[in-house]
Amino acid sequence: MTVDEFLDQDDALCSFSGSYNTIFTRLNDPTANVAGITEAVELDPTIAAKTLRMANSSLYGFPEPIDTLHRAVSIIGMQQMRQIVMSTIVIQHFRGLPVIGVDMESFWRHSIAVGVLSRSIARFRREANIERLYLYGIMHDLGRLLLFIRLGTRTEDLINIRERDQCLLFEAERELLGFDHAAIGSALLEHWGMGPAHVEVTRYHHAPADARTFPVETAIVHVADSIANSLRLGSSGERYVPPVAPETFDRIGLEMPVYEDIIGHARKHLEQMQAILLD
């Protein structure tokens, strides 16, 4: 089996249906204006409601209630809003699919944790658009979800290899299939027309040294993944903590004590995010 075969099998998994598709397409149009994005989000009441709840959450800490999507877009920013909506759609889309061998609740808790941690790291780096790191974090293990669905009962083989070799899950994937969830995920994102940064981050989040064009973003998600695993903030099937490549800390450029603050900041908002997104 190849990565392409993985993606080709069934359209239902790899593409969105109905309103999700419309919103997704509109969000990916770089020339869309505030009104356009607002209209698109309003197509799906669930997404609209979740987006508004997100905008009003402690993560954004706006001093007054934001009561319309239009205001949310202009206050939080158009770029930022895109990524928030997109992550919401992805979670909604995949939550409805049947997966064997993994606790969906735990999987998404892990993903949201990596998203919030990545965003938090970017925030402490005072980056301009920190929501894109949030999106990268949320979607970094999407390939594994696809993998589990495709493998069905064969997922057990994967788990057996992990137990036998006492290795990391993505190493077991490589042994079984010849490629891992990072390859599948990045291929999926490419298929969806996501930006090159997003694709590269997902592709190399277990091998950050190979990320050539977007090393900092990749390093951030890589570190956030390890932190989320070590703090046991949900799980995507990994039993052990993936080791951190030391050079990634240099790339991010923050002093070690700052990570305490980053984790503190993420923990503060994580529960609320999970409540909004996983309700």
Place this chain on the structure above:
Amino acid sequence: MSPSYRTPEEVNALHARIRFLEEALEANAYAMDVLASTTAIFGDTERNRSPELIIQNTVESIRRLLPAQDLAVYILDNDCSFNLVHQERPGALQPDLSETVEQLILDGQFSWALHQNHPVCLPSPVQGESVMLHVISTRTRIRGMFVARFCQSELQRYEMILSTLTMVLFNTAYALESADLFQIMDRRQKALQRITERQSRELLHHMSHDSLTNLPNRMLFSDRLSQAMERHSDTTGVGHVALILLDLDNFKRTNDSLGHRAGDELIRKVAQDLSAVLDHARERSGRHLRTTLSRLGGDEFGILVEDTQGLEGVVRLVTDIVRKTATERQIFDQPVVSSVSCGIAVYPYDGEDADTLLGNADAAMYEAKQRGRNGFRFYTQDLNSRTFRHFELENELGQAIANDQLVLHYQPKVELATGRIIGAEALIRWQHPTLGLLPPSHFIELAEAMTLIEEIGEWVLKQVCKDLKSLGMNADSTSADSLLRVAINVSARQLRQPDLAGNFHRIIQQMGIPPRCIELELTETTIMDDPQGAVRVFQRLRQAGMSLAIDDFGTGHASLMQLKQLPADTLKIDRSFVKDLDQGEEHSQIVRAIVLMARTLGLDVIAEGVETPRQAEILQDLDCHTAQGYYFSRPVPFDDFQTLLRQGVELPAETA
């Protein structure tokens, strides 16, 4: 699908979409232009390092980007408050942008926006308008806030512009930061430089100065010596560099008996006195004299003197130093008497380099010590003996009184008719240890230059009084016959002494001698130098009871009127007139006239320089009845004079 199947609505929507895309494209291209020109914002050169310029460049960039109605920049100052540093159109629109910002600050939205690293658009109080806030911050520090007011409909399509705005403001923040850092660095560097300079100055001072006296130490002194020698190496003849080494006499004794603290105190006081002497000398010399005083260690001082006018100034200075430092000082309430010995080496005679000069000056100082301390010696014997013979004399003269080397000789004044001694002129002599008996012509001029003349004058008066006393004169002597009158010469310099009359009167009273026994002689020339001063002094001396004589009469230019005003008692006919008396009738006419005039003015008259019996005879004929001169007696020591008086010898004594 062909276009004919499209509804008109669809076509319109597509048109609108195309228009929108074209506008967006144009805006994006424009944003790229602005991005390309943001290098102007970098605060990386001296020229664009001022915050004002950075803000100005930022605003210019943004103005090209944003279709804003008004925009403003707030900058965080050192007290962490936001100040409005730029507003495009203050007061032009209502409400003013700054008022809107005030409201946002009150509502907390401003501080919220500070933590968003992207533009946030907040509802404006005006319908259809928005207020955009964008923080100006680096990754580590918030530097300010950018605020713009614009029509909502205008901005929505320019997404690329907002990203560009973020970049521009990010650049601005870093430019401000680097400008700030440059300033801090600059300040630090300047402060550091100041500190370094001060410390090296202090260190240099510390290294080059003596801590006890704060005078230059041996190191600096050697350096100055070398410099001075260099300055004078090419000037031939006139300029000299003299190196004076100076050592306290018997310092060790003071140290041993009173302790080291007292020794230090003495050194400090001597240093002060030396400084004062040098200051005074420099002041007096105008610009001729350059001096450096140094403490070379222990009780040894070095003085470097550069005199552009020759060595006279140097010698005068050393004489001054020796005299003024030899004094009694109070050291911790103990009187300490100390004097100094000096050795002098002169560049280039006594050495071509500093070490040789120092060594030779030291040798000279040792010799000065050997010769009884409290004095100075030149290293070069030649200088001591030849050109500087009289300077050494001066040095010795300074000590002559103390060493009891001055003596008085008396030349009798005789009543011509009887040959009886009626008085004498006291004449000073210096019994020099090596040169023998020196007449006043050898040293009185020196004494006047040295200001020793006052001291010598007083000594003479005292000595005369003593001698008179041993002749039996005292305040009770009333008999006019037995009254012996001794004349003392008063110099022009003495005449200028502030209280000459008072001093003389005091001395005479102390010695218990009748004032009438003392006669003061002043030359006519001296009087004519300052007739009014002379009148004043004469009057006071007269009041004190002393009598006055005008010496060398006929050689000055006194007018009759002045003579009349002068309260003198006696005219002394100059020896030049007396000498020619026996040469013929015409020569005696002047003497005759002088005598006649003296009689007319009611003055006594005496002739000096009488050498022959003929002269004495003629004088008597001319109505002059008293005289002095070799014909009667040379000036003789007091003992001989006393013998003459005792024996009642009539002069001239029979000799052959």
